[in-house]
Amino acid sequence: MKPQFIPYSVPALTGKSFHCLKVTDHRDGVQIELTRDNGNVTVIFETRELVAVSEEGFRLKTLALIADKLPHLIFEVKNSPLLALLKDEDLETHEVSGLMHFMILTSEDIIDVISFDTPTFVY
Numbered sequence: 001m002k003p004q005f006i007p008y009s010v011p012a013l014t015g016k017s018f019h020c021l022k023v024t025d026h027r028d029g030v031q032i033e034l035t036r037d038n039g040n041v042t043v044i045f046e047t048r049e050l051v052a053v054s055e056e057g058f059r060l061k062t063l064a065l066i067a068d069k070l071p072h073l074i075f076e077v078k079n080s081p082l083l084a085l086l087k088d089e090d091l092e093t094h095e096v097s098g099l100m101h102f103m104i105l106t107s108e109d110i111i112d113v114i115s116f117d118t119p120t121f122v123y
Helices: 060-069 081-089
Strands: 004-007 019-026 028-038 039-045 051-055 073-078 099-106 110-114 120-122
Touching: 004 060, 019 051, 028 110, 039 110, 051 081, 081 099, 081 110
Parallel strands: none
Antiparallel strands: 004 073, 019 028, 028 039, 039 120, 051 110, 073 099, 099 110
């Protein structure tokens, strides 16, 4: 089944691309600091089961799948192969129902977060 990229409606994260300043991953979640000409925004996930940062050049297939959804920069990924892999690797040792996959597109990177929580934003 193909992944579905559902635009996550955040007006401040639509339009001109952001640069990723820093990804802070710790036991209590993850904070992703983004910047662009008109200001910064921090994306916070209270829980995180997986965080991955990849250079967009290695994600050309994904970029092609979301091309018609731009200028959105954050997506919830349904039918996520990354989430399926995490569930398979888990060997049923953790509660995995309710996990969600979010993807953030920046000017140079794609940041994937698998979490039980939706993101919050600090401007």
